[in-house]
Amino acid sequence: MAEEAATSFTSAMTLEQSRVSTIPQRYVFPPSQRPESNLPVAATLPVIDLSLLHDQSLRDQTFREIQIACKEFGFFQVVNHGIDQSVMNDALETASKFFDLPNEEKMRLFSGDVHKPVRYGTSLNHTRDEVYCWRDFIKHYSHPISDWIQMWPANPTCYRKKMGKHSMAIQGLQKQLLRVIFESLGLNPEFLREEIEEGQQTLAVNCYPACPEPGLTLGIPPHSDFGSITILLQNSAGLEIKDHNNSWVPVPYVEGALIVQLGDQMEVLSNGKYKSVVHRATVNAEDKRLSIASLHGFGLETKVGPAPELVNENHPKAYKEFSFREFLDFISRNDFAKGRFLDTLKMN
Ligand code: OGA
Ligand code: NI
Secondary structure, three states, X not given: OOHHHHHOOOOHHHHHHOOOOOOOHHXXXXXXXXXXXXXXXXOOOOEEEHHHHHOHHHHHXXXXXXXXXXXXXXXXXXXXOOOOHHHHHHHHHHHHHHHOOOHHHHHOOEOOOOOOOEEEEEOOOOOOOOOOXXXXXXXXXXXXXXXXXXXXXXXXXXXXXXXXXXXXXXXXXXXXXXXXHHHHOOOOOOOOXXXXXXXXXXXXXXXXXXXXXXXXXXXXXXXXOOOOEEEEEXXXXXXXXXXXXXXXXXXXXXXXXXXXXXXXXXXXXXXXXXXXXXXXXOOOOXXXXXXXXXXXXXXXXXXXXXXXXXXXXXXXXXXXXXXXXXXXXXXXXXXXXXXXXXXXXXXX
């Protein structure tokens, strides 16, 4: 651990616990980047009952809804996805217990190095962010789970068991969703099956403590996730996505639902037919918000480029290949709040 980085470290939880009535200047975003208050809650964001895919008579319609959601938003929520509510609740409770631990305990896992398979931190990367965001996190590689689970937090003692159960369930759901999404692109559902099996799963467990001035800061600034898809579990609302008109749309909290977001690898694979969704998290004055984002992608060194089936005369190849490693190298060199990695891949 870099001494300097560690000594200058203040978690968002520490600030919340010190009951400050205003936020430190370092957390104040420029006015143009602050959240808008009173955005209309969009009734139109898609919520899909995944169980209907198994119903002969409703499969086509449900499939079509997923296709439209991917094209329109790069985003949808799923219900009846087959993961037990108790598994999800346990994971969120475990996350809550982790962030409630004393700082010294959490700092054992601290690292500012984005290449580390397990790391605790605050903001995006507090060693380089110019403006801090109101967020603490623990991120860890999660697949194959036996490779990584020994490195996950040992405290709270239930962490590995409960987070592991959730993580494996989500990994299974991911495979099911990718098959449908590939099919919706006109690809074989078996497309990249082995690469998916050997792909990466990273859990980003996020904590956004109650914030005395939620209008001045963000929990996480606008970005798209790098991978194929992200499956996000949350305990309350706070996520916002950017729609086609470049407007921020708050994502409503739906009991029992999981949020599915398309990432940069999907945009590249689809040769731009689908776009990765730009999103951000706001914070609130009342309650700590927790989320568990499961980021799925291909192997560290696997190069992902547009699917050959989607490249033709009318749709020339629009993106360069990239690997997860190249993405990590990019974010370790650049403040990802400033420029999008995806833009470096666009051709012409
Ligand atoms: C992320 C993310 C959003 C949220 O972890 O990449 O976008 O609502 N999280 O926590
Ligand atoms: Ni994200």
